[in-house]
Amino acid sequence: MKLLVVDDEIRIREVIKEYAYHEKYEVIEASNGKEAIAKVKEHPDIDFIIMDIMMPILDGISANREIKKIKEIPTLMLSARKEEYDKLQAFDDGIDDYVTKPFSPRELMARIKAICKRNKEEDVFIYQDLIVDKKGHTVKIDQKEIKLTPKEYELLLFFIKNKNIALSRETLLSQIWGYDFFGDDRTVDTHIKMLRGNLGKYRDLIVTVRGVGYKFELSESN
Amino acid sequence: MKLLVVDDEIRIREVIKEYAYHEKYEVIEASNGKEAIAKVKEHPDIDFIIMDIMMPILDGISANREIKKIKEIPTLMLSARKEEYDKLQAFDDGIDDYVTKPFSPRELMARIKAICKRNKEEDVFIYQDLIVDKKGHTVKIDQKEIKLTPKEYELLLFFIKNKNIALSRETLLSQIWGYDFFGDDRTVDTHIKMLRGNLGKYRDLIVTVRGVGYKFELSESN
């Protein structure tokens, strides 16, 4: 789990960082909206953003709006009491939760967990800009739907379910094609090729494990 | 939509209120069970209750029991983790749903919506110029009524109810034709063809999901 904490007060960042470390979360910091955007671009594996609203240079709401254009990351907003008005605005941009200052760090952590849990429970797999909606049977990359054939889709789902585990061709064949498939092992390769092609910038999530088969490799978490 | 939020922690009420406002819900507050009962008597048009279990003066379970004697209002219970035991009891008294703290406000809203939807299915479905009036049993496109056969109409309703979800032919057959239909899978295709034909410019709302079945796909909203 990698957190991006955006606040201009270093004290706030420190407190959050401390609690986050305690939860074994990695923390990246930014002290204003502009920096936050830069950090998001720099670290492609940020899982969660905690962002203050009132900040110099670029405020949290605007920053969030910009970040959402780049990718979908669950976000919790922080705000001082008086910024009531801002709250309302924040909702336009898919804020998952918000907490008013002063806050209890434990509550903050609990809320982060609740949001992450929710995202996991949904029939949606999200990794950066790759979104797989199992109910809708759709795959999106950068908000754009990509078309997969049934086999490619099944293959992707199986990879997601067995992420970070090397899967042999036999395993894939028996699990996806069925035990009664008597074709060529190398058929898998062809489908991998197709899937990779369709995954575009995420093609490298499918790693070749020489001598074994393939692996769907995600950096940490998810 | 008028919500009654009952919790002794003002912060919790505030968060829910903000999210509720965003959904255009009106919010009435109470900080304990006794107050909640008073509010229900005072406002005869409350549509939904969100109630904490652990509260001073009068707890949520008891309050809920009293309120149910006055009138039937959908209720969602909140509770802290440790109150597991309460969970079981709560369901005895016509609780519609249950959420443990801390919760993701988004999830809470989603649940409320789900319950309300369950309780009062929309009578009219509108998507751009496509209007389906369930009570009137009519379908209009561009103000003009289109004639559908009973099966086509049922199919359309089922699609509307399950929008953005890929539905297999079997699901459609068992849900629309009945579990005791033993005919050909492809019968579905024929009806899809007919429905598409009748939907005119909206024919593409019915997307074929290869290898699975069909999906009623609406771009965002609705």
Added chain:
DNA sequence: AAGCAATATGTATATTTTGTGAAAACTTAC
């Protein structure tokens, strides 16, 4: 660095799935 083995990829062919029109079977209203 050469040689080997495994994997990647392009292409052709086989297979599966879906769209569609027409006819048969069934319902319903009169």
Added chain:
DNA sequence: GTAAGTTTTCACAAAATATACATATTGCTT
């Protein structure tokens, strides 16, 4: 009982997908 409307089946065309295979490329071992 019949006509009109509806549902279902079926057959074939069209489209999409799966597979096999040949060739190119890569990565590993020595």
